[in-house]
Amino acid sequence: MSSDPWGRVDETGTVYVRTADGEKVVGSWQAGSPEEALAYFERKYEGLVVEIGLLEKRVKTTDLSSKDARTAIDHLREQVDAHHAVGDLDALRVRLDKLVELVDARREERRAQRARQAEEARRAKEALVTEAEELAQSDQWRAAGERLRALVDTWKGLPRLDRKSDDELWHRFSHARSAFSKRRKQHFAQLDAQREEARRTKERLVAEAESLSNSTEWGATAARYRELMAEWKAAGRAQREHEDDLWNRFRGAQDVFFAARSSVFAERDAEQAENLKLKEELAGEAEKLLPVTDLKAARAAFRAVNERWEAIGHVPRDARPKVEGRMQAVERALQEAEEAEWRRTNPEARARAAGLTGQLQAAVDKLKGQIEQARAQGNDAKAQKLERELEGRQALLDQALKGLQEFG
Structure with missing residues (x-):
């Protein structure tokens, strides 16, 4: 036989629980040792403790209805009274009794609260009716009409009263609105x-x-x-x-x-923005051809770039001069390089080489002066454009100097 403070198991396997009214039979256990039997029914007791604790929390912290709370309490009380667990069942009954008291108290509180809310709603609706009846005599058509509409919205937000009271107040309220509408329609008939x-x-x-x-x-x-x-x-x-x-x-x-x-x-803007991005990339690719070291290869590469450029389409109008200017500067540099190459190989070019170099040097110096002047005037856009042109001129000058050396 095995026992603990709240129960025991006799030699036949019968399990008992101790209560204030004496021992009660819990059940029969044949599946294992007496200790296992007590442990099994103690776990069932612990389960009841957890369920009661959860119900207490729901009652105290949620809007559980009194009816649902009492149903849950009765269900738990039936389990406690069935004596199918080993533990302090009397303590559980006390907790359930207190829970019943709490539920009853909350039910009364809610009943009183509903009564207060109903009375507040009655006074609020009576005030709305009084104001509506006063507005029904107003000649301020727009302001009174807007106020009546606002009163309707306020009415809809209030709780309903008992059917008779609510219907009587609504009839007065609706009649006041109808009277106002009738007068307003008569007023506007002439319009x-x-x-x-x-x-x-x-x-x-x-x-x-x-x-x-x-x-x-x-x-x-x-x-x-x-x-x-x-x-x-x-x-x-x-x-x-x-x-x-x-x-x-x-x-x-x-x-x-x-x-x-x-x-x-x-x-269109999105397409042109994408076109601008592509053309800027092509302009950068073309600019990498400078300075020209292999004129034939540079001209072929530029032609391929330009074909892709022409296939792209329009760019935003405000960005067009800048990006096209970059390509034009490269093209001018290539043209000038071609001219320089022709002059270098032309029998007459030898005599003009020195003069051309001087002209190009003068052009470069002039562009530098113009760039400095534009910077001084705060015209950065013009300065940037001139700098791109200067790059081409400088490249051509370098080519001319090289050709002049070759003539020498």
């Missing part, structure tokens, strides 16, 4: 003729706006839309039931056109 004319005018403007929505004449159509907008504003307001619909159609037609234009422009 019907003017608004009908505005409606016809705006329908004509909408028809034209919609007919232009798929146009690809970006500049002319955009200008016409500005004119249509001016005419729209001058036409005045149509009837309320038409105004928003007409405006949505009018604005929608413009949105279709301007969205298409933006898409085309964005696609």
